[in-house]
Amino acid sequence: MGYRVAVVGATGNVGREMLNILEEVEFPVDEIHAIASRKSIGVEVSFGDRILKCKDVEQFDFSTVDLVLMSVSGTFSKEWAPKIGAAGPIVIDNSSAWRMDPDVPLVVPEVNPDDVEWADRRNIIANPNCSTAQLVVALKPLHDRARIKRVVVSTYQSVSGAGKEGMDELWDQTKGIFVLGPSEPKKFPKQIAFNVIPFIGAFNDDGYTDEEAKMWNETHKMIDPEIALTVTCVRVPVMVGHSESVNIEFHEPLDEDEARDLLRNSPGLIVIDQRNDKGYITPKEAQGEFPVFVSRIRRDPTVEHGLNLWVVADNLRKGAALNAVQIAQLLDERGLIGDR
Numbered sequence: 488m489g490y491r492v493a494v495v496g497a498t499g500n501v502g503r504e505m506l507n508i509l510e511e512v513e514f515p516v517d518e519i520h521a522i523a524s525r526k527s528i529g530v531e532v533s534f535g536d537r538i539l540k541c542k543d544v545e546q547f548d549f550s551t552v553d554l555v556l557m558s559v560s561g562t563f564s565k566e567w568a569p570k571i572g573a574a575g576p577i578v579i580d581n582s583s584a585w586r587m588d589p590d591v592p593l594v595v596p597e598v599n600p601d602d603v604e605w606a607d608r609r610n611i612i613a614n615p616n617c618s619t620a621q622l623v624v625a626l627k628p629l630h631d632r633a634r635i636k637r638v639v640v641s642t643y644q645s646v647s648g649a650g651k652e653g654m655d656e657l658w659d660q661t662k663g664i665f666v667l668g669p670s671e672p673k674k675f676p677k678q679i680a681f682n683v684i685p686f687i688g689a690f691n692d693d694g695y696t697d698e699e700a701k702m703w704n705e706t707h708k709m710i711d712p713e714i715a716l717t718v719t720c721v722r723v724p725v726m727v728g729h730s731e732s733v734n735i736e737f738h739e740p741l742d743e744d745e746a747r748d749l750l751r752n753s754p755g756l757i758v759i760d761q762r763n764d765k766g767y768i769t770p771k772e773a774q775g776e777f778p779v780f781v782s783r784i785r786r787d788p789t790v791e792h793g794l795n796l797w798v799v800a801d802n803l804r805k806g807a808a809l810n811a812v813q814i815a816q817l818l819d820e821r822g823l824i825g826d827r
């Protein structure tokens with residue numbers, strides 16, 4: 488017996504990956520519906536060997552499904568997730584709308600799986616920001632072993648993190664510079680091709696961006712509010728795959744060999760860390776993969792107990808669609824989908 492599943496935002500970067508991954512991991516699906524906006528009615532998306540025709544969210548009866556994987560905008564989710572949750576199915580939402588709501592669990596299965604148990608408060612579970620998801624998978628085992636005091640993160644985030652329009656803009660600008668002549672930035676505030684942009688999201692009053700604030704707020708909610716975390720988020724001209732330079736200071740001693748072993752034996756992580764000119768991961772190699780990769784593990788000699796890491800993952804997979812499907816698998820294992 489499988490579930491009746493709807494993917495909302497099925498024409499988007501994350502929605503398409505959700506359909507791919509549901510099929511790849513053989514999630515027990517009896518019925519699957521692809522949902523998007525009215526303009527996409529009839530647009531075809533793939534689900535394994537099958538082609539699904541998109542339906543309009545306004546016309547769909549959500550009481551006929553058990554599980555909804557949603558990947559639209561925060562504004563959309565604020566309106567729709569409670570309505571859908573009240574109609575019966577459990578909603579796993581990828582937007583930022585519900586992540587900090589005290590009645591909504593924010594879940595990365597490798598980090599805080601038990602939080603799915605209280606999802607029935609609103610019938611909504613939030614998926615973290617893409618940069619947070621890969622960070623917390625790497626931080627959790629280290630925190631459990633040596634208690635993290637402070638983390639300094641700089642991100643190198645791919646354009647797919649800004650949706651399909653972000654990918655189109657990098658592609659068009661790159662072609663434009665060589666062939667067609669320059670094109671004006673639309674999705675990003677400055678040229679992204681052959682450039683880097685130290686600004687993602689919107690500025691807050693303190694000079695940080697909301698993207699940066701999401702990373703410490705979400706880490707606090709999922710791991711420990713005592714961890715001091717400071718972040719700079721940077722957009723880079725990479726299509727898929729977010730990278731992070733992570734500096735960690737611990738309360739207790741943890742040497743680099745033990746950290747490497749610990750990370751190697753922790754769920755969802757692969758360590759690629761050899762000291763030769765190819766012994767590390769790049770986003771190109773992480774694209775299409777499930778795990779979070781850790782490289783360049785080394786001692787930070789400027790503090791008593793410190794390490795530096797390089798953390799990379801496919802932002803459309805572990806950063807979004809895969810994490811959502813893993814939450815669905817967790818709900819299935821614990822018998823939390825369906826008659827609750």
Ligand SMILES: NC(=O)c1ccc[n+]([C@@H]2O[C@H](COP(=O)([O-])OP(=O)(O)OC[C@H]3O[C@@H](n4cnc5c(N)ncnc54)[C@H](OP(=O)(O)O)[C@@H]3O)[C@@H](O)[C@H]2O)c1
Pocket residue numbers: 495496497498499500501502522523524525526527544558559560561563581582583615616617647648649650651652802803806807
């Ligand atoms: N990309 C990432 O790395 C990442 C990671 C974590 C979380 N997220 C979050 O996931 C969400 C989606 O991101 P994305 O990258 O997949 O964006 P995207 O490629 O721009 O796709 C957006 C999807 O939302 C649908 N949509 C837009 N307005 C709608 C409406 N009024 N009614 C129904 N459907 C509507 C679009 O359908 P149409 O084609 O019909 O317009 C499309 O399917 C965002 O909240 C984002 O912050 C993204």
